[in-house]
Amino acid sequence: MATTAQLKLDDKEYVLPVMVGTEGEKAIDTRKLRAETGYIAYDQGYGNTGSCESAITYLDGDNGILRHRGYPIEQLAQNSNFGETAYLIIYGELPNAAQRKAFGDLLRQHAAIEPQMQAIFQGYPKDAPPMAMLSSIVASLAAHNPHLATNDFEKDLKNFDLAAAMAISKIRTIGAMIYRYQHGLPYIPPKDIPFCDNFLHMMFSEVYKDYVAAPEISKAINTLLLLHADHEQNCSTSTVRMVGSSAANLFTSLSAGICALSGPLHGGANTAVMHMLQSIHDEHDDGTRFIAAAKSGGKSNRLMGFGHPVYRNFDPRAKIIGKACEDVLNKLGINDPLLAIARNLEQAALKDDYFISRKLYPNVDFYSGIIMRALGIPVNMFTVIFAIGRSPGWIANWREVAANPKGRIYRPRQIYSGPVKRDYLPMAQRG
Numbered sequence: 001m002a003t004t005a006q007l008k009l010d011d012k013e014y015v016l017p018v019m020v021g022t023e024g025e026k027a028i029d030t031r032k033l034r035a036e037t038g039y040i041a042y043d044q045g046y047g048n049t050g051s052c053e054s055a056i057t058y059l060d061g062d063n064g065i066l067r068h069r070g071y072p073i074e075q076l077a078q079n080s081n082f083g084e085t086a087y088l089i090i091y092g093e094l095p096n097a098a099q100r101k102a103f104g105d106l107l108r109q110h111a112a113i114e115p116q117m118q119a120i121f122q123g124y125p126k127d128a129p130p131m132a133m134l135s136s137i138v139a140s141l142a143a144h145n146p147h148l149a150t151n152d153f154e155k156d157l158k159n160f161d162l163a164a165a166m167a168i169s170k171i172r173t174i175g176a177m178i179y180r181y182q183h184g185l186p187y188i189p190p191k192d193i194p195f196c197d198n199f200l201h202m203m204f205s206e207v208y209k210d211y212v213a214a215p216e217i218s219k220a221i222n223t224l225l226l227l228h229a230d231h232e233q234n235c236s237t238s239t240v241r242m243v244g245s246s247a248a249n250l251f252t253s254l255s256a257g258i259c260a261l262s263g264p265l266h267g268g269a270n271t272a273v274m275h276m277l278q279s280i281h282d283e284h285d286d287g288t289r290f291i292a293a294a295k296s297g298g299k300s301n302r303l304m305g306f307g308h309p310v311y312r313n314f315d316p317r318a319k320i321i322g323k324a325c326e327d328v329l330n331k332l333g334i335n336d337p338l339l340a341i342a343r344n345l346e347q348a349a350l351k352d353d354y355f356i357s358r359k360l361y362p363n364v365d366f367y368s369g370i371i372m373r374a375l376g377i378p379v380n381m382f383t384v385i386f387a388i389g390r391s392p393g394w395i396a397n398w399r400e401v402a403a404n405p406k407g408r409i410y411r412p413r414q415i416y417s418g419p420v421k422r423d424y425l426p427m428a429q430r431g
Contacts, residue, residue, distance in 0.1 A: 001026075009037055019050075023058050040413045051238060051410070056089060056396050059232040061310040066317065068230060069093070077320045082225040083107065083195050086392035089230050090164055090399065106165035111173050111190035111198065117144055121181045130178045130384045131262035137174050139255035141167070149249035153402045156249055160402075163250050164395045169195075171254070171391050175384045176202035179377075196222040199388070204376070216331040220324040220371050227317040227364055228386055230393025236260035236267070240394045242410040244401040257394045258387050267383040270369035273305035274379050277338040277345075287344035295354045305366030306349055307359060317364040322346075325367040328374050342370050 005028045007014045014037055017029040027050045030041050043049045058067045066073040068089050076085050080094075087095045087103050095103060120140060124133055142149035148163040150156055156163065176199055177187055188205045190198050197218050204211035213221075231237070239260040244253040261267035280290045294303050308315045329339065346362050349355040372382055401407055 007033075007037075009039060021053075023060070034413070040415075042415055046238070046412075051233060052241060052400070054233070054397065054400055055092065056393065056400070057230045057232045059310065061308070062312045064311055064313040064316045066231075073227065073316055074320065077223055077226055077317075080226070081195075082222050082229065082389070085226050085229055086168060089392045090396045103165065106162065107169045107195060108190070108192055110162070110166040111169040113170065113173050113177060113187070114144065118177075118187060121177060124181070126182055126184070128182075129262070130175075130182070130380055131258060131267075131387070133178050134171070134174060134384055134387060135255045135258040135262065138167070138171060138258060139252055141170065142249050142251040145251070149251050151247050151249050151252075153247055157399075157402055160250070160399060164399075167250060167254055167395060168391050172199050172388050173202060175199070175381070175388050178384060179203050179381055194218070196225065200375075214331055216327045217375060220328045221375075223321060223324040224368050224371060224385065225389035227321055228368075228389030230390070230396065234266065235263070236390065237393055237397050241397050241401050244398040245407060245410040247402075250395065250398050253398050254391065254394055257390070261383060261387055261390065267386050269304065269363075269365035270372070270382050270386070271379050273342075273366050273369040274338070274373060274382075276304045277341050280341050281337050285341075287341045287348070291345065291348045291352070295352075303360070305363055305369065306345075306355070306361065308363045311363070313359060314361045315363040318362055318367060321364055321367040321371070322362065325371050325374075328371055332374055334374055336373070339370060339374065342366070 001018075001020065003018050005016045005018055007016055014033075016033070019027045019029050021027075034040050041049070056069065058070070059065065068076060068085065069092055071088065071094075076088075080088070083104060084095060084100060087100065091099075117137070117140065120137055121133075145163070145166070148156065148159045148166070172195070173190060180187060180203065186207060188202045188207075191201055191210075193201065197213050200213045200218065200221060201211050233241075236257040240253045240257040243256040244250075248256075264272070280287055283289070346366070349360055349362055355361070368386075369379075369382060372385060373379075377385065
């Protein structure tokens with residue numbers, strides 16, 4: 001295997017080191033390119049640029065592989081749970097019994113939202129975008145906990161365990177509170193019950209009657225969160241790392257990640273699935289005409305929840321969440337026309353040669369939207385649920401940045417395409 005690469009510019013050759021990851025990923029190290037040649041590497045959107053070395057998640061889209069700290073996502077989904085997987089992603093190893101208890105204790109002890117923070121909600125309109133509320137309230141955790149958010153890596157890392165557990169637990173509670181606030185419902189405090197059961201309890205309980213989730217429903221939410229816990233250097237994760245590279249504290253960096261996730265091109269896929277299904281229903285179609293139109297090329301831009309920009313084969317998370325989706329629908333026995341359309345589309349994608357040959361399999365966003373609709377979670381809350389699940393990955397990536405003694409602030413370059421130098425004209429001389 002080559003250890004260097006040769007680059008020829010202006011009749012001069014430069015030798016660039018080659019880096020190889022533990023799974024055989026190869027990269028040309030261009031860190032000294034500008035200093036030695038005067039050139040930069042142009043890569044719009046950073047699609048071919050490695051911005052960091054990370055030991056958290058390995059993703060091989062060509063072969064449908066996703067592993068956290070070396071553990072296949074299939075094994076984690078079958079044997080672990082969201083809390084344990086969060087610990088693994090953040091700390092690098094599966095916890096022993098004592099570590100798992102200590103982490104769980106921190107999550108439970110810091111789940112509640114203090115009265116002074118509850119007052120923040122009253123400043124928002126009832127119809128405020130939930131992700132805008134989530135990002136700003138998470139940012140305010142830095143103001144309410146200044147001892148955990150000093151913007152000094154050394155100090156913040158000393159308090160990292162508490163800050164990390166507080167972030168994971170409170171983001172979940174804030175998400176439930178946003179739902180209740182927008183529906184005119186009072187705050188339901190957390191109980192000493194498992195993480196996902198607690199989330200459902202805080203969302204759906206009545207004032208004098210606690211919501212108790214059926215095992216199938218609790219498991220489905222647990223699976224949904226676990227499958228979203230990290231996904232390598234996506235838009236929001238790289239945003240967290242970029243903001244964190246300035247020595248910004250964990251809460252501020254997480255807020256930035258939430259803002260990135262709020263964009264429809266990143267966190268809006270499962271929402272788009274529901275809009276697609278509603279559109280099909282509004283046209284009095286059971287999905288048959290839509291499938292025919294998609295195959296003919298007429299509406300293909302509306303085929304949401306199929307295929308994936310990273311996975312060229314199949315999304316390994318989709319098979320897992322597809323089973324959870326089936327369990328939930330069977331348990332609830334819901335007669336929903338949108339869910340019936342979704343099942344028709346799913347069957348077509350799994351059996352029709354048109355979809356199979358193009359590798360247009362249902363992805364994780366297709367099934368997650370169906371699960372959340374079946375549970376009564378409104379579409380505008382879908383991305384909030386995504387953010388709750390993704391919080392461990394964001395936290396782990398922030399920690400890698402903060403703990404790197406050789407780290408540097410992220411500062412991409414650009415190719416300037418504006419006007420060349422020109423002289424200022426007084427108003428009277430302007431056309």
